């Protein structure tokens with residue numbers, strides 16, 4: 001599975017971090033970091049993260 | 063089960079209902095009926111990025127999920143009535159649509175001011191078309207805007223108008239502070255100061271008595287007789303639920319549609335409600351049914367209601383509500399139910415003049431936190447979210 005976050009859209013709400021903490025984290029300045037190629041076992045979490053992003057900035061490919 | 067599931071309303075709640083029905087294993091027909099001509103789109107940017115021109119209208123659409131490729135969308139179609147005993151809904155062309163399962167996702171529409179005066183020049187912001195029309199008016203040079211209602215949407219629109227370069231932006235409200243109803247006085251005062259510093263004028267403690275102008279609005283007359291000159295008026299005085307089509311079925315429609323703790327409507331196993339329109343008890347709090355107009359709720363309710371509808375017995379619904387509001391250069395970020403803890407509000411961190419984290423308590427228990435400011439405040443709120451999730455339920 002490939003995860004792409006549109007960093008032009010992302011406004012660091014952090015909702016994805018609650019939904020999929022294994023894939024999304026915040027750095028010390030509160031900006032988003034993420035694993036672009038997470039294990040397929042995490043698909044449900046990542047889908048939830050995409051759904052709860054207020055900016056709808058998270059895309060799942062494959 | 064040939065009739066399948068009908069979803070009434072094609073916005074976030076309707077979309078998520080269709081998606082979660084598939085995720086819960088429903089392979090039968092799904093028909094989503096929506097009055098607007100558009101596929102579901104994201105509303106929060108309407109009062110912010112869309113109004114300011116930062117986000118094109120086209121960027122609002124939700125990305126379709128492969129599992130819902132065979133969902134039938136009946137857009138530009140209004141449901142005018144429902145007969146729950148017969149399991150049918152009536153469409154605006156007079157035809158009947160039978161269902162085996164029904165999802166109520168018809169959301170809200172803006173409440174309008176009923177006072178004398180012309181209608182032209184008066185706006186509300188709920189739909190794409192509303193935002194488009196308002197943007198066209200706000201970008202006219204020298205325009206004077208009066209926003210009626212100092213709630214979230216009113217304050218967001220005022221902030222966006224300032225960002226657009228509108229020189230005269232006035233917010234009117236009968237209450238003494240903006241957003242104090244849901245957030246309390248402490249933040250109400252802090253928000254008033256921030257808005258005023260950035261160029262928004264407030265006339266508080268005054269209601270609207272009427273509008274001046276012949277063809278088109280030229281002024282807003284307040285209850286004390288003062289007249290504010292206005293080329294554009296934005297009415298943001300709350301919303302009312304779209305439930306008229308459900309009348310005649312013996313349901314409690316006094317404020318949205320009442321559901322049980324599984325989001326079931328009228329005790330029927332085949333009818334559920336989701337999103338802004340659903341008035342549900344939250345097992346996390348006192349069991350009193352309430353509507354929650356936050357963006358996170360359509361998704362939370364749809365997930366739960368879909369399981370209820372397919373008979374998966376998901377147990378009592380107990381979401382942790384969350385919302386945000388972007389105004390000027392600051393963000394409000396809330397977790398929990400601050401409105402239940404307005405009698406005991408404490409600053410947990412920071413200072414109302416800068417980044418601040420405010421805690422709301424009931425029975426000495428933390429029931430909600432709201433951060434105001436930039437990233438540091440948002441990070442602190444996030445830390446308290448885990449704490450809120452662990453709090454025991456409130457007793458009724």
Ligand SMILES: Cc1cc2nc3c(=O)[nH]c(=O)nc-3n(C[C@H](O)[C@H](O)[C@H](O)COP(=O)(O)OP(=O)(O)OC[C@H]3O[C@@H](n4cnc5c(N)ncnc54)[C@H](O)[C@@H]3O)c2cc1C
Pocket residue numbers: 070071072073074075076095096097098105106107108109139140141142167168169170171187188189215304307336337338339354355356357358360384385386387388
């Ligand atoms: C301008 C604006 C800004 C917002 N900003 C924020 C924010 O910053 N943060 C936040 O947390 N929340 C925000 N919200 C709230 C959030 O957008 C709502 O909670 C969410 O849209 C609710 O979704 P829903 O699907 O339940 O209802 P709605 O979005 O109201 O959708 C209901 C749909 O049903 C259709 N419908 C109604 N009656 C019928 C009928 N009889 N037949 C067929 N179709 C019908 C309507 O046309 C509509 O498309 C904002 C809302 C608005 C309007």
